[in-house]
Amino acid sequence: MNALPQRFRLALVAVPVFALLATACGGDDSASGENGDADEAITIYSGRDQELIDPLIDMMRESTGLEIDVRYGDTAQMANQIETEGEDTNADLFIGQDAGALGFLVQEGLLAELPPEITDQVPAEYRATNGEWVGISGRSRVIAYNPENVDDLPDSVLDLTDPEWEGRVGIAPTNASFQAFVTGLRVIEGEEAAQQWLEDMVANDVQTFENNRAMLDGLETGEIDISLNNHYYWYERMKETPDEVTSELHYLPAGDAGGLVNVAGAAITANASNPEGAQTALEYLLSDEAQSYFTNETSEYPLVDGVELGEGLPEVDTLEQPDIDLSDLHSLDETVEMLREAGLE
Known part of the structure; x- marks a missing residue:
C-alpha cells in the first residue's frame, strides 16, 4: 500500500486511531432498486457516527432495495483509507462529516464527477466547484x-x-x-x-x-x-x-x-465497483425523506429545497455566513x- 500523503496524514494525529467497523448488510439480495442494481452490494465508507447513520441506512435499504455494507471510522481516517486503497478501493460511496476531507479526495483525483441531476439539487455554495461532491446536510x-x-x-x-x-x-x-x-x-x-x-x-x-x-x-x-x-x-x-x-x-x-456554515457531504469514488448503486444511494440522501431525517433527528440544515426546517432552527438564508468556497477547506494538515x-x- 502507498504511504499516506504528508499533507493529510497530520490530520490523523488529532483523532484516535481505531479499526474500521463493518456493518452487516440487510435486505433481500434479490431485491432491485429503482435506479440501481441491488444484486451487487454497495460499500459505503462513513465518517459520520454509526449511531447517527445506521437508522438512515436502514431507511435507504427499505426505500431503494439496495444491499449495503457500511464501514465506519473518523472522516479523515476514511478519506485516507480511500487514498491508500487507490484503484483497489472497496468504497463506492464516501460520506464525510466536513468539506475538508471531500476536498482532499478531489485533489487526489479519487472522486467521480456527479451528474447535474444530483448536483443541481444543492445550492452551489454547498457542493464542489466541479461537481465531485455534494452537501447532504448543513x-x-x-x-x-x-x-x-x-x-x-x-x-x-x-x-x-x-x-x-x-x-x-x-x-x-x-x-x-x-x-x-x-x-x-x-x-x-x-x-x-x-x-x-x-x-x-x-x-x-x-x-x-x-x-x-x-x-x-x-x-x-x-x-x-x-x-x-x-x-x-x-x-x-x-x-x-x-x-x-x-x-x-x-x-x-x-x-x-x-x-x-459547513456541510456533511457525499461522493461517489472514482474507482467504485458499483457506481450505479452508489448513485442510487446518493440520490436517496438528497430525497425528502433523508433530508427530513437530518433536520428533524439531528437538527441539521436540509440542503434541498422544499424540505421543512426542523423545529426552532433559523432559516439558513438568514445566517450571515462568510463568503468562502468550502472546497478550500481541504488543507487540514496545516x-x-x-x-x-x-x-x-
Missing part, C-alpha cells in the same frame, strides 16, 4: 453562552482574545468541526492572523475540552461562559434535557469566520500544525 458554527454572565455578545471570534474573556471561553481543539473552522479562519483572515488568534486564545487562558458535548456541559455548570461549537449539539441537548439548558445561542454577524505550534495539540 451545520453552522455558533457561540453558545451563559446569558446570566454575558451581557455584551462579541461580534467576532476575533474579539474573544480580549482580556474580558480571559478563562471564560471553551474550545474543542481536537474536534474535526473546530479544525474545519480554524481552516476557514486561515482562508478568510490569512495564515498569520489565524496563527496569532490561536496563540492569543492560549494566552487568554482558553479552556479546552475533549468534544462539543463536554464543552456544553462546562457551559451549563459554569466552568466557562462561552463555547465555540456547531449549532446542532445545542439543539440536541434541548431535545433531550430542555429543563437543564440555561445557555443560549448567538449566530455571529457580518460574515465572520465564527459563523462558518491547521493541525498551527494548533500544535499554539500548544493546543
Whole structure:
C-alpha cells in the first residue's frame, strides 16, 4: 500500500486511531432498486457516527432495495483509507462529516464527477466547484453562552482574545468541526492572523475540552461562559434535557469566520465497483425523506429545497455566513500544525 500523503496524514494525529467497523448488510439480495442494481452490494465508507447513520441506512435499504455494507471510522481516517486503497478501493460511496476531507479526495483525483441531476439539487455554495461532491446536510458554527454572565455578545471570534474573556471561553481543539473552522479562519483572515488568534486564545487562558458535548456541559455548570461549537449539539441537548439548558445561542454577524456554515457531504469514488448503486444511494440522501431525517433527528440544515426546517432552527438564508468556497477547506494538515505550534495539540 502507498504511504499516506504528508499533507493529510497530520490530520490523523488529532483523532484516535481505531479499526474500521463493518456493518452487516440487510435486505433481500434479490431485491432491485429503482435506479440501481441491488444484486451487487454497495460499500459505503462513513465518517459520520454509526449511531447517527445506521437508522438512515436502514431507511435507504427499505426505500431503494439496495444491499449495503457500511464501514465506519473518523472522516479523515476514511478519506485516507480511500487514498491508500487507490484503484483497489472497496468504497463506492464516501460520506464525510466536513468539506475538508471531500476536498482532499478531489485533489487526489479519487472522486467521480456527479451528474447535474444530483448536483443541481444543492445550492452551489454547498457542493464542489466541479461537481465531485455534494452537501447532504448543513451545520453552522455558533457561540453558545451563559446569558446570566454575558451581557455584551462579541461580534467576532476575533474579539474573544480580549482580556474580558480571559478563562471564560471553551474550545474543542481536537474536534474535526473546530479544525474545519480554524481552516476557514486561515482562508478568510490569512495564515498569520489565524496563527496569532490561536496563540492569543492560549494566552487568554482558553479552556479546552475533549468534544462539543463536554464543552456544553462546562457551559451549563459554569466552568466557562462561552463555547465555540456547531449549532446542532445545542439543539440536541434541548431535545433531550430542555429543563437543564440555561445557555443560549448567538449566530455571529457580518460574515465572520465564527459563523462558518459547513456541510456533511457525499461522493461517489472514482474507482467504485458499483457506481450505479452508489448513485442510487446518493440520490436517496438528497430525497425528502433523508433530508427530513437530518433536520428533524439531528437538527441539521436540509440542503434541498422544499424540505421543512426542523423545529426552532433559523432559516439558513438568514445566517450571515462568510463568503468562502468550502472546497478550500481541504488543507487540514496545516491547521493541525498551527494548533500544535499554539500548544493546543
